[in-house]
Amino acid sequence: MDKFNALTTLVCVVEQNSFSRAAEQLGKTPSAVAKAIAALEEEQGIRLFERTTRRMQLTEAGRLYAQAAREALNCLSNASEEIGQMQHGLHGELRISAALAFGPAFLAEVCAAFCLAHPQLRLQVDLSDNDQFILESGHDLILHEGACDIPGLIARPVGSNRIILSASPAYLARQPLPVTPATLGEHEWLMYKHPALSRHYWTFRQAEQVMRIEQPVPRILSDNYDFLLANALAGAGLLITPWWSAAPYLADGRLVRLMSDCELDPDAFGAHILAVYPSHRRATHKVQVFIQFLEAFLRERGYA
Incomplete structure (x- = not known):
C-alpha cells in the first residue's frame, strides 16, 4: 500500500x-x-x-x-x-480572506505592492463580511476585526481599529445643528447593520466620563459598509467609521471628524485589525512575510 x-x-x-x-x-x-x-x-x-x-x-x-x-x-x-521558499524565494499561492471593507480601504494597495515585490507568488483574496465564512474558510491568512479566541488559530494585531464619527461638509452645511452627545438623535444617520454590533446603544468616552447613548432611528440602514461610506461622502448623514477607512477622506476634506474629544467604543469589532492564521502554519514563510509587509504599510499610514 x-x-x-x-x-x-x-x-x-x-x-x-x-x-x-x-x-x-x-x-x-x-x-x-x-x-x-x-x-x-x-x-x-x-x-x-x-x-x-x-x-x-x-x-x-x-x-x-x-x-x-x-x-x-x-x-x-x-x-x-x-x-x-528557502531555495527559490516566495512562490506558489497565498490564500487570504478579509473583511469586505478592507479591500478598497487598504488591502488592494497592499496586495498590488506585495505582488510587485514577489513576482513568483500568486494571491487568492476573498472578501466577505460573513464572520462564519472568514473564520472557517481554510485560508492561509485571515484579516479580521473583533475578538478571535478559536482554538487552533493564532491572532496577531497588525493595526488599529480606532473608531470615529464623521460627516461630509455638504451634510454639515445642510444641517447646521452642532453635533454633540445631546443632539445626536436630531441628526440623520447612516448605520451599519452587523450581527455582532449592538442595535440599541453606543458608548462614547470623553476624558474620564463614559456616556451610553441610545441609538437613533437611521435614515439609511445597510449591511454593506462601502454603500454607507458612499452615502456619507454624498452628504446623506453621519457615519461611524474606522480611522483606516476615513483617513484619506479626512485628509482631502471630503469628510470631517466630529466630536473629536470623544472616543467611540469599538464594541464587538475590537481595538485591533487582526492577522489570523492556523497554528500549524505559524512558521510558513510567505504568511509571515505578508504580515510584516502589511504591518509596515499600516504603520506608514498611521493605522498602527
Missing part, C-alpha cells in the same frame, strides 16, 4: 463526502478509491466509514484517523513548501 496516496485519498473522501466525487477530484477510478480506503481499514483493523445505500459517514475511529491524516499531510506539505 502507498500510505501517502492512501491518506490523501482518505482526506479527499472526507472533504467531498463521496467516493465518486473524490475519485473525480483525484483523477482515479471509484474502485481505486475504495481499495485505498479498504487497505487503510485492514491495516488499522477498524471501519473508517459506515456506508449504506443512502448515506456515508465517518465512524468515531474514522473521524480521529482522518483528522490525524489531515494534520500529517499538512505538516508534510508545509515542510515541502518551506524548503521550496
Whole structure:
C-alpha cells in the first residue's frame, strides 16, 4: 500500500463526502478509491466509514484517523513548501480572506505592492463580511476585526481599529445643528447593520466620563459598509467609521471628524485589525512575510 496516496485519498473522501466525487477530484477510478480506503481499514483493523445505500459517514475511529491524516499531510506539505521558499524565494499561492471593507480601504494597495515585490507568488483574496465564512474558510491568512479566541488559530494585531464619527461638509452645511452627545438623535444617520454590533446603544468616552447613548432611528440602514461610506461622502448623514477607512477622506476634506474629544467604543469589532492564521502554519514563510509587509504599510499610514 502507498500510505501517502492512501491518506490523501482518505482526506479527499472526507472533504467531498463521496467516493465518486473524490475519485473525480483525484483523477482515479471509484474502485481505486475504495481499495485505498479498504487497505487503510485492514491495516488499522477498524471501519473508517459506515456506508449504506443512502448515506456515508465517518465512524468515531474514522473521524480521529482522518483528522490525524489531515494534520500529517499538512505538516508534510508545509515542510515541502518551506524548503521550496528557502531555495527559490516566495512562490506558489497565498490564500487570504478579509473583511469586505478592507479591500478598497487598504488591502488592494497592499496586495498590488506585495505582488510587485514577489513576482513568483500568486494571491487568492476573498472578501466577505460573513464572520462564519472568514473564520472557517481554510485560508492561509485571515484579516479580521473583533475578538478571535478559536482554538487552533493564532491572532496577531497588525493595526488599529480606532473608531470615529464623521460627516461630509455638504451634510454639515445642510444641517447646521452642532453635533454633540445631546443632539445626536436630531441628526440623520447612516448605520451599519452587523450581527455582532449592538442595535440599541453606543458608548462614547470623553476624558474620564463614559456616556451610553441610545441609538437613533437611521435614515439609511445597510449591511454593506462601502454603500454607507458612499452615502456619507454624498452628504446623506453621519457615519461611524474606522480611522483606516476615513483617513484619506479626512485628509482631502471630503469628510470631517466630529466630536473629536470623544472616543467611540469599538464594541464587538475590537481595538485591533487582526492577522489570523492556523497554528500549524505559524512558521510558513510567505504568511509571515505578508504580515510584516502589511504591518509596515499600516504603520506608514498611521493605522498602527
